[in-house]
Amino acid sequence: MDDVPTNRRWALALGALTLLAASGVGLGALGLWLVTEQRPSATITAVSDGVAYQGASTDGYTVWDRNDDGQPVRWDPCRPVEFVIAPDGWPVGTRTDLELSMDRLAAASGLELSIVGETDERPSGTRLPYQPERYGERWAPVLVAWSRPGESGLGLRDVDRGLAAPVAVGADGDRSLVSGQVVFNAERDDLEPGAADRATSWRSTMLHELAHLLGLGHVQDEDELMSTFPGEGPVELGPGDRRGLAAVGAELGCRPPPPAQPVEVSPGG
Numbered sequence: 725m726d727d728v729p730t731n732r733r734w735a736l737a738l739g740a741l742t743l744l745a746a747s748g749v750g751l752g753a754l755g756l757w758l759v760t761e762q763r764p765s766a767t768i769t770a771v772s773d774g775v776a777y778q779g780a781s782t783d784g785y786t787v788w789d790r791n792d793d794g795q796p797v798r799w800d801p802c803r804p805v806e807f808v809i810a811p812d813g814w815p816v817g818t819r820t821d822l823e824l825s826m827d828r829l830a831a832a833s834g835l836e837l838s839i840v841g842e843t844d845e846r847p848s849g850t851r852l853p854y855q856p857e858r859y860g861e862r863w864a865p866v867l868v869a870w871s872r873p874g875e876s877g878l879g880l881r882d883v884d885r886g887l888a889a890p891v892a893v894g895a896d897g898d899r900s901l902v903s904g905q906v907v908f909n910a911e912r913d914d915l916e917p918g919a920a921d922r923a924t925s926w927r928s929t930m931l932h933e934l935a936h937l938l939g940l941g942h943v944q945d946e947d948e949l950m951s952t953f954p955g956e957g958p959v960e961l962g963p964g965d966r967r968g969l970a971a972v973g974a975e976l977g978c979r980p981p982p983p984a985q986p987v988e989v990s991p992g993g
């Protein structure tokens with residue numbers, strides 16, 4: 725591609741933000757991939773999911789990361805956030821849960837969330853955010869799939885309900901979310917479709933993981949769905965969840981992402 729900037733350093737970060745199990749055991753891992761475009765070497769810094777607390781909550785939410793201008797790393801609200809579905813393994817009723825969760829998050833954020841089709845792609849710890857042969861010359865849609873612990877290389881553990889791995893590209897300090905993966909734990913058959921209770925439902929899990937995908941981190945307040953330890957109660961976005969979704973949503977205006985182009989990810993270090 726002639727229009728690919730040369731000698732320009734790109735950073736790609738992929739965070740695996742996990743929803744803790746009802747047992748509340750352990751914290752998930754968050755990986756940071758730093759990629760240079762010309763030389764696709766990568767550095768992965770595995771740090772505690774506690775990084776999600778950075779810039780501690782003041783309004784009942786945290787964001788996954790911020791750019792140098794102080795704004796959250798976020799999606800462009802002036803185009804749809806596109807999703808593709810891996811159709812295998814969805815428990816009865818959970819496709820509806822996904823669609824209702826997306827509707828709720830779209831309303832709270834002002835973002836348009838759009839399912840654009842199904843795919844036979846599987847989740848992967850080295851999934852490329854640009855796959856023109858599969859998805860055309862655009863950033864790869866967010867992959868939503870069910871997976872078993874240890875299967876994907878994304879660090880999904882037995883105790884996790886799911887995880888989200890948003891992908892941001894751009895120069896350091898000036899990144900945009902452009903792709904990602906959301907994975908649900910196919911072995912957590914203790915959870916139920918619907919929204920009967922945040923501690924036991926897939927709906928609350930989906931809202932939580934999709935909100936990570938949109939740029940939110942964890943909070944400790946159990947009244948929020950972004951709580952690290954979601955307690956029992958109604959499956960409703962808390963006041964901090966709603967403020968956070970607004971903050972990573974449409975209110976800051978358009979944010980055109982870098983043009984889709986090859987970004988190589990090779991885990992290391």
Ligand SMILES: [Zn+2]
Nearest residue numbers: 741742743744
């Ligand atoms: Zn989480």
